[in-house]
Amino acid sequence: MTVLEQSARRAREAAGLVADAGAGGRTRALELMATAVTGAAGTVLAANALDMAAARAAGHPGAFLDRLRLDEGRLQAMVATLRDLAASPDPLAQPGLAWTRPNGLVVERRPVPLGVLAVIFESRPNVAVDAAALAVRSGNAVLLKAGSEASRTVNRLVEVLSTGLARAGLPRQAVQVVPGDRDAALGLARLSGLVDLLVPRGGGPLLRAVRAMATVPLVETGPGNCHVYVDAAADMAMALDIIVDAKTQRPGVCNAAETLLVHRAIAARFLPQATAALSSRGVTLRCCAAALKQMPGAQLATAEDWDAEYLDLVLAVRVVPDMAGALRHIRAHSTGHSEAIVTEDQAAAAAFLSAVDAAAVYHNASTRFTDGGEFGFGGELGIATGRVHARGPLGPEQLVTYKYVVVGSGQTRGERWSSRGR
């Protein structure tokens, strides 16, 4: 048995104990994990300082360093996630749907844990805490594979979280780090029967390799090429607020907007204001030829811009002849993450919300709300952009499955009891 298999088997045993601990036991564990992180803040920051120094020496760019970096505020956000999930409804304590069949059988769909989760992520240390907290809230164990640049920080964080688990009487093995490189990540994807759900975060070559090699079930959290469509009937002040927020409030995340689509009828009035508002916040604009006429100083977009996930202060802008044109553009370029319409026309809004196929579709709100916390889930493990198992924020309720509990009084499929004559 490989080291990885041993870890997964220990995780499965631990998962059973987390499940058996009950909602109260899991809540207490989350509270003690929060206390442990608070108490060990100094050692976590010290480990992070070593990772940061190594990453700087290796010449990683600023955006990478920013994702890796911890400070007091970010540690407090981790503690807040643990406490939010401690206060969140336990998904296993929810009553299952139940119904009675004509033959008297009572069928109940009862929530049960998935078992062993695995998460592959890159450099953001908060993912380790989010994943551990969500796993515990949903009665699961989790195997964490972080990028090597974050290994000191993540190892220390997981030690601290495990201490919190142990203080609550739960097994430390419920949250484990998987050491090793890219091969270890691919190894996780092939632990059929040992890993119940793998969540590879982020995109790129690793995700494609995982998808091609995986024998375990996957839920992918893919990229977000998110659009804001400003309709002819938009409230222009609201549209400005929304596109500025969706682009600039946190440009490096997957629910930030990457393309602005503007109805031709409103372009001449809206685009100059949008240009001023966005430029003053440092946004580079890449526009279609029609938009460029209203946006002096902007760059001309190329075909690649319509598919770019900039994750930066860059925005593509296109004028569309009508809503059908906006829908065509979105259908061709959406990654199925978050798409928004700004309009006062209720019929247009309803048509857009129905026609657009994405994890989240918005009317008169920023795409930045596609987030487990903002949806009220207490936390999330990422935004699923596939269609199977779960879509959108992966909160505690998306990390459980169910079983059918059927209670009878001697029913058989023979003639006496059968509800239909198969």
Place this chain on the structure above:
Amino acid sequence: MTVLEQSARRAREAAGLVADAGAGGRTRALELMATAVTGAAGTVLAANALDMAAARAAGHPGAFLDRLRLDEGRLQAMVATLRDLAASPDPLAQPGLAWTRPNGLVVERRPVPLGVLAVIFESRPNVAVDAAALAVRSGNAVLLKAGSEASRTVNRLVEVLSTGLARAGLPRQAVQVVPGDRDAALGLARLSGLVDLLVPRGGGPLLRAVRAMATVPLVETGPGNCHVYVDAAADMAMALDIIVDAKTQRPGVCNAAETLLVHRAIAARFLPQATAALSSRGVTLRCCAAALKQMPGAQLATAEDWDAEYLDLVLAVRVVPDMAGALRHIRAHSTGHSEAIVTEDQAAAAAFLSAVDAAAVYHNASTRFTDGGEFGFGGELGIATGRVHARGPLGPEQLVTYKYVVVGSGQTRGERWSSRGR
């Protein structure tokens, strides 16, 4: 573009039209599909006769021929499935869960179709009808890959079903046969982005190859090594009814019982009666040494018997020291399909139902009820034995996904509107 990719793209276009048809349009299509099958019964039976003759000439065994064979009764059952699903609730017409956030955003989780389903199956022609009917009910399209032995029957059935679709104004391409051999089946599994959910039915080498090669999401309908545990506090007459039904009512299906576990305290009274009842129905018994003492004429089981899915009139029997022993045996040998306890002891029943990890767990009822029709789903595409996306019968509600529809009044993540200070 390969022929397979072309089929999948046509299926996606068709799926959009099935989704847009609304619940009424889908109901009408199912009714016209039923009418079409009734009207074309003669040609379907004639095609099946050709498949049967070829399968007999090829020397396929009786059980295989039985699965392949159609007759008037089986055709009527297909028509009944189409009519049952026509009368079933449309999963896309169900109201989504909706809630309001503190910042005023209204979040609705709205059901939407999965898109393009694909089903790989062997020789039972009714799977083609079940899959087509479920796909239409849930607003999807479906690609069908049948075993070559069933190809004439399945091709004819799909022609007939497509005629029904066309009469309802829906595209024939919503239900398509994928021609070809095993390579075509594996090709389906690699249509990433074109197939939204693949359901490989049955077990064996093809399933393992599909699992290893798939780049599309899978829900597996695996084998059923189902157990009936007769507790010390069982009603013996009920226990006899249940094990006889679970083993003999239809031995060739996945929810039939394969192993009987009997509490030591009741073994000397129960096993002789069980032996008589089962032997008289032609069941071969393979027993542990302790059971053999009470079961003259039975065979001694080997270790392999505890993991066998006989799908035949054969039953493994084991005496266990207590319920913990039964749970240990089930944990070691269950395939996670259907497991039953027979007891009048409510505490023992509750403990069993909680401890056993399977798609369906039963108290005082036959395992044979794990079935979409019996659960009230109108039909099913198989019994999922994995944990992700869906578990147990794959009915119409398991063949949809959802999207979040978020309606605001200008909310942004900026300070003015944000519900928490991230």
